[in-house]
Amino acid sequence: MISALFIISSLAFTYLLHIITNTNYYFIPLWLIAGVILGYLITLLFVIVQLPIFKKTKLFNKYKIYTYRSVAYFLNRYVFRLRLEIVGRENVPKSGRLTVYANHKSYADPVIVMEAINRPTSYTPKSGVYKFPFMHEMLASLGSFPIDRSSDRNTARAMVEAIKVVKQGMAMVIFPEGGIKDRNDIKMVAMRAGAYRLGVKAEADLLPVSIDGSIMIKHNVPFKRTKIKVTIHELIKYEDIKGLKTSDLADRVFHIINEELTKND
Structure with missing residues (x-):
């Protein structure tokens, strides 16, 4: 449209x-x-x-x-002038509680995931993003979960609301690196284990996603198209990880995503 x-x-x-x-x-x-x-x-x-x-x-x-x-x-x-190749769409459950974890190398990543995940999605941006024109209205309408790194109380309050959103069936997209850490390294960097608390507390299934190629967007746009490969990995059921520590869960997702990103190196 x-x-x-x-x-x-x-x-x-x-x-x-x-x-x-x-x-x-x-x-x-x-x-x-x-x-x-x-x-x-x-x-x-x-x-x-x-x-x-x-x-x-x-x-x-x-x-x-x-x-x-x-x-x-x-x-x-x-x-952004992207050419998307999406692999593994059959791994996206059509309904149920879901948290999506992906690597983050470009500001285009949220809309890349939105197109790749064929169901309603929400996000966990840092609170500063809400200060940009019109972003507050858009993110609020999606039921997004703002991360206020200056206030644990505000983040905890927002997480309570985000858990309700996930329990209603909204797929919550999370970039567990805590922002764009290194735009020149294709690999995901060390993740924040706390990023997995939302999924665990919401008793949601977990879907790892690898985004390969987004580091090139800043070099190519607007004159050249960028080829992006999005790999949607097999679903990790909550029942299979509910006894894990968030740090162990973070390591598991870290290796799944990076294995795909580095397999051609």
Whole structure:
């Protein structure tokens, strides 16, 4: 939907500019650039005006979920210019409690995972992300769990709400490295064991995901497409890990994700 809106509005503006200015065909590349810019603005505005409504709708509102997934597809194709290869989609359970753990090398990773995981997803961003324009409304409408590293009390309070969201069936996406630590190393770095408390307390299954190639996005965008391989590993059932320490669970996921990322080295 979002991609179609962008393409149609861009072409429509290009055509209108050509007709209105009544210039020869040599100016079409210029009008096309202007049309693309206007297409981006129209698409952005279309999403922004709906954010206050989405914030008030139910967590699993079908139109809201469809719109966000459409936005993810648009961003991946027309902003970050990615070519995604998704392996293991059959490992994603269609329902039930689920936490998704992935490596984190780019700001595009959340929307990459949103497209790869074929079910409603929420996130665990640091609280500073909420200060960016429109991000608070969007993340709140997804039932996200803000991590306030300056206040354990605020984080604990937010975790209680996040557990409720997971128990309702929302897949919670977590980047357990605690941010983007090294953009030049493909491997996942040492993880925070505390990142697994949410999944354990919510008694949720765990799904490891390897994102290979996102370190190249900053070098390629906007002139070159970046090939990304997303590997969705086999599901780890809660019943199989409920007796593990979070540090042991962190080590297990660490090795699963890194084994995929380094197997071609």
